[in-house]
Amino acid sequence: MTEPHPPVAVPVAPPWKRDFPYQSLSEEEVTRREFARYLVLGAGTIAVANVGIAVWTQLRTINTGEPRALVPLADVAVGEPHLFRYPEDDDPAILVRLSPTEVVAFSQKCTHLGCVVYYEPDEDRWHCPCHEGNFEVRSGDVISGPPTRPLGRIDLEVRDDGMIWALGRPT
Amino acid sequence: MRTSERARRTSSAVVLYVIILVAFQVFLITVAVEAFQTDTESLAWATAAVSVVLFAGAAAFLRYLRP
Numbered sequence: 741m742t743e744p745h746p747p748v749a750v751p752v753a754p755p756w757k758r759d760f761p762y763q764s765l766s767e768e769e770v771t772r773r774e775f776a777r778y779l780v781l782g783a784g785t786i787a788v789a790n791v792g793i794a795v796w797t798q799l800r801t802i803n804t805g806e807p808r809a810l811v812p813l814a815d816v817a818v819g820e821p822h823l824f825r826y827p828e829d830d831d832p833a834i835l836v837r838l839s840p841t842e843v844v845a846f847s848q849k850c851t852h853l854g855c856v857v858y859y860e861p862d863e864d865r866w867h868c869p870c871h872e873g874n875f876e877v878r879s880g881d882v883i884s885g886p887p888t889r890p891l892g893r894i895d896l897e898v899r900d901d902g903m904i905w906a907l908g909r910p911t
Numbered sequence: 912m913r914t915s916e917r918a919r920r921t922s923s924a925v926v927l928y929v930i931i932l933v934a935f936q937v938f939l940i941t942v943a944v945e946a947f948q949t950d951t952e953s954l955a956w957a958t959a960a961v962s963v964v965l966f967a968g969a970a971a972f973l974r975y976l977r978p
Contacts, residue, residue: 772922773976779929780969786936787959787966793943794955800947854948892950 801909802827802847802892809903810835810896813843816904821859823848826894826906832856833894834866835904838877843904846880847892857891866891925972932969936962 804827816822816837824845826833832848836859846866848856855870865883866875873885880891895907939962946955 772926773973776926776929776973776976779926779933780966780973783929783933783936783966783969786933786940787962790936790940790943790955790959790962793940793947794952794959797947797950797955798952800950849948849950851949853945889950 802831802833803895803907804909807908808906810845810906811904813837813898813902813904816843819861827908834859835894835896836877841898843896843898844878845894845896845904845906846875847894849892850887851882851889851891852885852887922976925976929969929972932965932972936965939965 808826810824810826811822816835818837818840820837822835822837824833824835825831826845826847833845834848834857835843835845837843846857850857850868850870850873852868852871852873855868857866857868857873857875859865859877860867863874864877866877866880868874868885868887871886873887874883875881875887875891876883880893882888882890897905897907899905939958943955943958943962946952946958
């Protein structure tokens with residue numbers, strides 16, 4: 741004969757537990773040390789991410805990838821800018837024909853805080869309207885304003901077919 | 912009894928320090944993203960170095976946490 745089991749006290753769930761009846765076997769088993777360990781693990785993950793971002797920033801150059809045709813030279817009037825995307829579809833870039841034979845192109849991202857720069861034909865310079873940064877039109881060097889580094893210059897070539905090509909990564 | 916109370920307080924302090932370090936790490940990743948967007952290599956590397964040091968500090972604090 742088996743003995744009857746003693747009565748088991750069933751814990752009364754708090755009201756919020758009845759409203760949100762989700763159970764986890766270990767929900768009450770996180771110790772202080774484990775919590776601190778999770779935090780340190782998160783800190784390590786962020787540290788690795790920061791190092792990765794630094795490496796990515798270091799390796800990234802605007803002249804990347806394969807040579808690419810941008811626009812026919814005949815379609816760009818002297819003194820007129822032409823907007824395009826380079827090297828990726830998320831990277832705005834700008835090209836201007838300074839003379840019948842001279843074309844320059846730069847990343848459109850200001851080196852100060854990443855605003856978009858525009859060509860100012862009257863002043864013959866690149867201008868960032870966000871913080872009044874100005875860059876030299878041919879070299880991209882800083883003329884005035886808060887930026888400290890020149891604009892990213894895109895290497896170009898006008899080929900025999902009349903197209904303006906971005907040369908991509910130098911070999 | 913006294914030792915136990917002291918150990919408990921030390922544990923609380925360590926957890927607090929680690930939380931502060933992690934919060935600072937979160938701030939640093941925003942700095943790193945900004946450095947990436949503006950192509951500032953020096954800032955990105957400085958941020959990464961500080962971040963690694965903070966991680967090492969947080970890991971070192973675990974030693975003072977009672978099991």
